[in-house]
Amino acid sequence: MDPISPLEQALHAARALVLSDLAAGEVAAADVVSMVEDSVVQRRWWVEQWPDGVAYVAGLVAQDVQDALLEKYGRWPLCPVCGSGDPHALDVEPELGPDPHWVCHKAGVKVAAVGGLGSATGGAPSS
Numbered sequence: 718m719d720p721i722s723p724l725e726q727a728l729h730a731a732r733a734l735v736l737s738d739l740a741a742g743e744v745a746a747a748d749v750v751s752m753v754e755d756s757v758v759q760r761r762w763w764v765e766q767w768p769d770g771v772a773y774v775a776g777l778v779a780q781d782v783q784d785a786l787l788e789k790y791g792r793w794p795l796c797p798v799c800g801s802g803d804p805h806a807l808d809v810e811p812e813l814g815p816d817p818h819w820v821c822h823k824a825g826v827k828v829a830a831v832g833g834l835g836s837a838t839g840g841a842p843s844s
């Protein structure tokens with residue numbers, strides 16, 4: 718067996734983080750999991766072309782899944798911070814960078830790290 722490459726480690730971590738956020742929003746259905754797998758396959762190819770992008774895959778997979786969900790189900794993840802007004806989705810920031818976070822542009826706050834939505838939404842948000 719080959720040792721696990723940094724690329725595979727990063728992809729594995731990205732998959733786990735996004736699945737964790739999906740589970741926090743209770744949308745981890747089978748076809749949603751396959752959206753994550755599709756994204757991981759595409760991003761593996763992408764990082765093979767551009768190895769320096771390995772630190773960015775978690776944010777990119779999160780955005781891929783967000784786009785795929787928007788087409789099929791609607792906005793995800795819904796902002797847990799803003800208690801009133803139109804429901805809106807969080808955005809990943811940076812779009813292309815390491816250490817991605819979910820942010821609400823309306824409130825101008827970082828809500829959670831990608832992978833950390835469960836702890837951000839588990840307690841009642843103080844509004």
Ligand SMILES: [Zn+2]
Nearest residue numbers: 796799821823
């Ligand atoms: Zn918001």
